[in-house]
Amino acid sequence: MSDPPAIALDNVSKRYGSTTVVQDLTFTVERGEIVGFLGPNGAGKTTTMRMIAGFTTATSGRVTVAGLDMATRHVDAARLIGYVPERPPLYDTLDVRAYLRFAAKVKGVARHAIPGELDRVVAACRLEAVFRLPIFKLSRGYRQRVGLAQALLGTPRVLLLDEPTAGLDPGQIHETRDMIRKFGEDHAVLLSTHILPEATLICRRVAILDHGKLLAIDTPAGLQRSAEQTNRVTLEATAPPSELRDALASVRGVRAVEIHAAPDDHGVLTATCQVEAMDGVAAAIARTVATRWDLHRLERHEPTLENVFLRYVGGEPVRSAWT
Amino acid sequence: MSGVLAVYQKELATYFRSAIAYFVVAVFLLGTGYFFLYNVFLTGDATMAGTFLNMGVLMVTVIPVLSMRLFAAEWSAGTMELLLTVPLSPWHVVLGKYLGAVTILLAIAAGTLIDLVPLYLFGNPATPTILSGYLGFVLLGMACLAIGQLCSALTENQIIAALVTAAALLAFWFVGHLQTFQTSAMARWLSGYLSFALHYADFIQGLVRSEAVVFYAIVSSVALALNAAYLEWQR
Numbered sequence: 001m002s003d004p005p006a007i008a009l010d011n012v013s014k015r016y017g018s019t020t021v022v023q024d025l026t027f028t029v030e031r032g033e034i035v036g037f038l039g040p041n042g043a044g045k046t047t048t049m050r051m052i053a054g055f056t057t058a059t060s061g062r063v064t065v066a067g068l069d070m071a072t073r074h075v076d077a078a079r080l081i082g083y084v085p086e087r088p089p090l091y092d093t094l095d096v097r098a099y100l101r102f103a104a105k106v107k108g109v110a111r112h113a114i115p116g117e118l119d120r121v122v123a124a125c126r127l128e129a130v131f132r133l134p135i136f137k138l139s140r141g142y143r144q145r146v147g148l149a150q151a152l153l154g155t156p157r158v159l160l161l162d163e164p165t166a167g168l169d170p171g172q173i174h175e176t177r178d179m180i181r182k183f184g185e186d187h188a189v190l191l192s193t194h195i196l197p198e199a200t201l202i203c204r205r206v207a208i209l210d211h212g213k214l215l216a217i218d219t220p221a222g223l224q225r226s227a228e229q230t231n232r233v234t235l236e237a238t239a240p241p242s243e244l245r246d247a248l249a250s251v252r253g254v255r256a257v258e259i260h261a262a263p264d265d266h267g268v269l270t271a272t273c274q275v276e277a278m279d280g281v282a283a284a285i286a287r288t289v290a291t292r293w294d295l296h297r298l299e300r301h302e303p304t305l306e307n308v309f310l311r312y313v314g315g316e317p318v319r320s321a322w323t
Numbered sequence: 324m325s326g327v328l329a330v331y332q333k334e335l336a337t338y339f340r341s342a343i344a345y346f347v348v349a350v351f352l353l354g355t356g357y358f359f360l361y362n363v364f365l366t367g368d369a370t371m372a373g374t375f376l377n378m379g380v381l382m383v384t385v386i387p388v389l390s391m392r393l394f395a396a397e398w399s400a401g402t403m404e405l406l407l408t409v410p411l412s413p414w415h416v417v418l419g420k421y422l423g424a425v426t427i428l429l430a431i432a433a434g435t436l437i438d439l440v441p442l443y444l445f446g447n448p449a450t451p452t453i454l455s456g457y458l459g460f461v462l463l464g465m466a467c468l469a470i471g472q473l474c475s476a477l478t479e480n481q482i483i484a485a486l487v488t489a490a491a492l493l494a495f496w497f498v499g500h501l502q503t504f505q506t507s508a509m510a511r512w513l514s515g516y517l518s519f520a521l522h523y524a525d526f527i528q529g530l531v532r533s534e535a536v537v538f539y540a541i542v543s544s545v546a547l548a549l550n551a552a553y554l555e556w557q558r
Contacts, residue, residue: 050404053404053408054407054408054558055403055404055407055408055558056557056558057558075410075411075412076410078408078409078410078411079410081408083404083408085401085404087401088401089400089401089402089403089404089405090400090402091333091337091400091402092400093336093337093340093341094333094336094337094340098333098336102329102332102333103405103409105325105326105328105329105332106326106329106330106405106406106409106410106411107409107410108325108326108410111325150405
């Protein structure tokens with residue numbers, strides 16, 4: 001019999017009074033997988049994380065971690081979870097060493113194993129320089145890393161990270177991403193982030209959440225493919241309209257062509273092509289046009305994850321990539 | 324139990340790394356010292372009875388300061404998110420914190436033992452009465468702390484937690500005075516039974532009544548149970 005998913009949500013909803021914060025959420029995260037959680041503020045990401053971590057319970061539906069139901073066996077499941085909330089849960093009056101010792105004890109790390117565990121997470125999170133400093137003296141970046149070190153203590157199979165790179169400098173962001181990627185090789189990681197390139201860089205799959213509903217979950221490439229309407233190539237050329245239209249329509253990967261001619265443009269036409277999400281389409285269009293007519297400008301609107309995200313949550317697409 | 328012990332140790336460390344424990348212990352011992360001097364040397368009464376009574380009133384006023392941060396600080400700092408997502412039940416957290424606060428209470432009680440030195444040097448106090456008084460003091464303190472800890476769990480604002488605790492403790496302290504206004508025997512009995520001061524007075528007089536011991540134990544247990552239930556309900 002195969003292992004149960006590391007994280008499984010089955011029709012999970014959370015309501016506070018008459019307000020539904022999360023609605024009928026269903027997805028799984030397998031071992032060895034990093035899943036990114038994207039959504040605007042108030043989308044329900046933090047509430048979902050909290051339900052998986054056991055901080056709050058689902059109003060309906062079922063949350064399981066490694067097959068353990070969070071409603072009935074959250075204490076057992078908690079041994080398998082490392083959780084870094086949006087605001088790392090730190091005691092300012094303790095020093096880093098005392099805090100991590102406390103976290104190791106409450107997570108059930110055996111007394112004799114605590115020094116080794118502390119050495120491991122301190123090295124992994126590069127906390128050597130601040131190990132004996134009181135937490136209130138730490139910068140935001142170090143506070144974030146202490147929170148992450150706490151989550152890595154013990155033997156978590158699942159890592160829940162709510163905005164783990166917020167407040168870190170570029171070097172720390174790079175290190176943290178490497179650490180998450182390494183951890184995700186044989187653990188399950190659910191990562192909430194506002195930084196879309198981060199999701200593209202380290203997540204195998206991305207879930208888009210808005211108003212408590214799961215709008216899409218797929219690989220970053222899969223989501224981009226599904227947003228083909230944002231895949232456009234526009235160009236300006238001096239050419240006969242009907243011939244230009246026929247030439248563009250004949251290029252492999254071009255699905256539709258629109259030609260616009262402004263009266264005072266001296267014969268310069270603007271063509272907009274809807275293209276399939278495949279490599280080389282823009283180059284093929286450029287070759288086709290440039291060998292026969294004057295090509296003045298060509299730009300490709302790539303379906304970045306930003307555009308996919310904005311399309312799902314109802315914003316304007318971002319023109320961020322040019323060829 | 325290792326989880327309870329870990330929370331207990333953290334609680335003590337937090338107390339002694341902030342000014343609160345030192346402040347409360349200092350205020351209490353200074354106040355007790357003053358009342359002891361007044362009761363023994365000015366009135367010439369070589370017993371601890373008057374001092375114990377003043378210690379009770381003093382405790383009802385300083386316990387809110389001691390208990391206000393127990394949970395309110397965790398809520399406001401976001402650290403409840405750690406305590407409720409580690410392999411501990413709410414009972415473990417409640418017990419660990421309570422035992423930490425009770426340890427400070429015992430330290431306060433131990434600090435007042437110095438008052439006994441002149442009493443035994445220059446007088447002939449009744450040791451069983453003193454032991455009974457201390458037992459009453461600790462039981463009263465434990466009940467006050469349990470109520471304070473419950474109030475602290477209900478809010479993330481420490482000032483509100485302290486004010487609500489003070490109101491609740493003063494109500495328990497003075498409810499016995501309502502006895503004289505009651506026409507119903509049941510209401511009279513109830514206001515007497517709920518009175519912290521009346522039960523405490525028995526201990527001061529050297530009476531260790533099982534009813535009083537059970538009363539303080541019930542108040543502490545109910546407050547702690549409500550505390551754990553509230554945390555579970557908050558999930």
